[in-house]
Amino acid sequence: MEDEFGFIRKITPKQHHQESLQEGIGDDAAIWRPIKDSEQVVCLDTMTEGVHFTRRTMSPAQVGHKALAANLSDLAAMGAVPEFYLVSIAIPPSWNENELREIYEGMDSLALQYSVDLIGGDTVSTEGPLVVSVTVIGRVENGVRLLRKNARAGDVVFITGVLGESAAGLSLLLNNKLSDDVKPLLAAHQTPMPHIKEGRLLAGLKQRIALNDVSDGLASELHEIAEPSAVSIEIERDKLPVSEHLEKFNSEQQLNWMLYGGEDYKLAGTASLETFEAMKQQFEECDLQIFQIGRVTEKQSAFVYITDSNGKRALEKKGYNHFKK
Ligand SMILES: Nc1ncnc2c1ncn2[C@@H]1O[C@H](COP(=O)(O)OP(=O)(O)OP(=O)(O)O)[C@@H](O)[C@H]1O
Ligand SMILES: Cc1ncc(C[n+]2csc(CCOP(=O)(O)O)c2C)c(N)n1
Ligand SMILES: [Mg+2]
Ligand SMILES: [Mg+2]
Ligand SMILES: [Mg+2]
Known part of the structure; x- marks a missing residue:
């Protein structure tokens, strides 16, 4: 130099x-x-x-x-x-x-x-x-505020893309398991694309929307919405879209990456059912993905739950944390 x-x-x-x-x-x-x-x-x-x-x-x-x-x-x-x-x-x-x-x-x-x-x-x-x-x-x-504190009981919980690919890519890189078929997972980790277009569509609706990007993992980001909004959030295991590139991994591994992996840089949020329907239509017209994965439940202390065939359990605010490893 x-x-x-x-x-x-x-x-x-x-x-x-x-x-x-x-x-x-x-x-x-x-x-x-x-x-x-x-x-x-x-x-x-x-x-x-x-x-x-x-x-x-x-x-x-x-x-x-x-x-x-x-x-x-x-x-x-x-x-x-x-x-x-x-x-x-x-x-x-x-x-x-x-x-x-x-x-x-x-x-x-x-x-x-x-x-x-x-x-x-x-x-x-x-x-x-x-x-x-x-x-x-x-x-x-002026006036557009897609804030974490905007969630209300009755809202739909949504994400703008599949999760877990980045964490899978990192795991493959760290374990030296590199083959042509995992290239999309490596790309998800190494060159993620920000969901700017998705964010602009959501802003354009001019409605009350709670929004967060997924940097630390879905569980952590949903807590970051539930806490300031003073609501609880319930997501459904079966509604979490699984990336086609994760299909060869077992369900527990997939879920772990989807909930706690982080660095996905997709958007996660909540909106009223009416707003969500408008959103879905616009995303479809623009060929963008949006998935409903759960609901905001009764106003109560900020919990995040996941339901699957075994019932309902609370999700910890776990994910990437710089001071807890
Ligand atoms: N060292 C700091 N000094 C001042 N403000 C901070 C500091 N670190 C974080 N913040 C503020 O705290 C809030 C939350 O930041 P945080 O980094 O947790 O969110 P994020 O950037 O969305 O997540 P991530 O960093 O995981 O991508 C933001 O308003 C941010 O500006
Ligand atoms: C070598 C290596 N080891 C571990 C990780 C995982 N990792 C690091 S920071 C972070 C969260 C986002 O960061 P921030 O909260 O600072 O935005 C994650 C999931 C990695 N990317 N590379
Ligand atoms: Mg963020
Ligand atoms: Mg930050
Ligand atoms: Mg972080």
């Missing part, structure tokens, strides 16, 4: 896509003009080598892709249109400049698909593992 200034020059985009951008990379901070009748939405998520990826589980380009995708997924969960991103990178000596460029290429090619512009960041050295933090900024129409 020559020096950080040369590196920043190399990763500076040659053009931008957002007309609202006034000043991007190159000064002390970026400037943009918020678009009329919309509100700004912002969030930040970090990926750390050894925790979120290793050199064995992900290539540098995949690390870049996933760091941005995880953030775009949070914007999707707010129904927002992504506009800008900023990247903080702490670089250990073990990573060379080519690999770092590849991380940015991974982000760049995903960003291009959504016309999202890189407008700033920070570059530092570290003696610890590689750490990439991405901040994304987007906008949503």
